[in-house]
Amino acid sequence: MSAAPTHFTRFAAIDWSGAKGSSHRGIALALCEAGDAAPRLIHPPGRAWSRTGILEWLREEAERPTLIGFDFSFAPPHIERGAYLPGEAAPDTxxxxxxxxxxxxxxxxxxxxxxxxxxxxxxxxxxxxxxxxxxxxxxxxxxxxxxxxxxxxxxxxxxxxxxxxxxxxxxxxxxxxxHLGDAVPVWPFDPVPERGAAIVEIYTAIAARAAGLRKGLSKFRDGPALDTALTALGSRPHDPLAHYSDHATDAILAAAWLRRNAARADLWAPAPLSEDIATREGWTFGVV
Structure with missing residues (x-):
């Protein structure tokens, strides 16, 4: 359905939060460039990221060649039951x-x-x-x-x-x-762009499996374990963190995984992904 893009030189992963309030320690943003330098955490303008702060960061990235992964579901199920909220007059795309x-x-x-x-x-x-x-x-x-x-x-x-x-x-x-609108394409709802940024849905457990962590485990809570995983993904060791949270290590590892896999054509064209699925449900980048 989509050819593999070749223009991305920046790779970001965002560990997301739906918690109530406006300041979220559960949000972490990691970024790396092409090459093998370890992803680094991008610190928020305040004590912790807000969701609107991430929205502003995305708008700033729109013209940059950045592949951005979010770890949340971009849509509810629709195909299974023919509606997102059966019995409710909700849209169907x-x-x-x-x-x-x-x-x-x-x-x-x-x-x-x-x-x-x-x-x-x-x-x-x-x-x-x-x-x-x-x-x-x-x-x-x-x-x-x-x-x-x-x-x-x-x-x-x-x-x-x-x-x-x-x-x-x-x-x-x-x-x-x-709220982002059409400022940044969101795959697979939008075509893969030839320039600028794009957003994909990711599942951090896929990055953990690719880094060698066995099924049933998906978290790295100290520096040596994170570096071992990063090495498996072709990355140099990271700069030590003041605090090793699941959110931070998930974002760092997922950014490295995105960099390593962004040019894989099979991830951009999974066989089961039809136009109907792409329009209504989307797809997780990395599932083939």
Whole structure:
């Protein structure tokens, strides 16, 4: 569907957060250039990144040859049930759905927790009071393909409870993509650009597997372990961090993985990715 781009010389990975509020220690941004220098953390203008701060950074990158990876789901499942929110008059394409989420999310700093909370029990699982959790376990075609090929079981965006859930982060991310508009192409909803920046969805566990971490483990919490993983991805050791959080190490490793894999044609043209899937659900870069 898409030829592999060759113009990217900068590679960024953003560990994202859907937490309430306007200052998020759960957001980390790492950046590296072509070559083998280790990715470095880009520090926020304040004590911690806000989502709107990341939005401004993306706008600044628009004309630069930067491949940017985000670790949230760019759309909910649609193909499986024929709708994002069955029974609700929501749009049926991803870009229009991003606007729908934004229009019904008054939360601060592009948050979307209230969007989920108002639909708990109908579309989202927020606890035992919502019924049997299995009723909410619906997946995009990308996730189903990844699972079927032994990749694991990524969280569904309809599960909004638990430390590993991605629901709030994903819906906050959809608001971010809506506000970004057409300033930066978002693959595969948009064609791969021949110049400037582009955004892809990533799954940090794929980078961890590629770096040699066995299935079931995906976090690096100290400098030596992170350097071992970076070496496996063709990177030199990193500059020591003051604090080794999962967010920081995920972003650093994912940026190195993006640099190593950005020119792989198979990642830009996975066989299962149809036009319908690309328009409604998107795809995780790295799943083939």
């Amino acid at each position: 991803a870009r229009r759905f991003w606007g729908y989420v934004d229009a019904d999310s008054p939360d601060a700093d592009l948050g979307a927790a209230s969007f989920l909370e108002r639909r708990r029990g109908r579309h989202f699982y927020l606890g035992a009071a919502d019924g049997v959790k299995a009723r909410f376990m619906h997946f995009r075609r990308c996730e189903a393909h990844f699972n079927a090929n032994g990749g694991g079981k990524p969280s569904t965006v309809y599960d909004a409870i638990g430390a590993a859930q991605v629901a709030k982060a994903s819906f906050a991310g959809m608001r971010l993509l809506h």
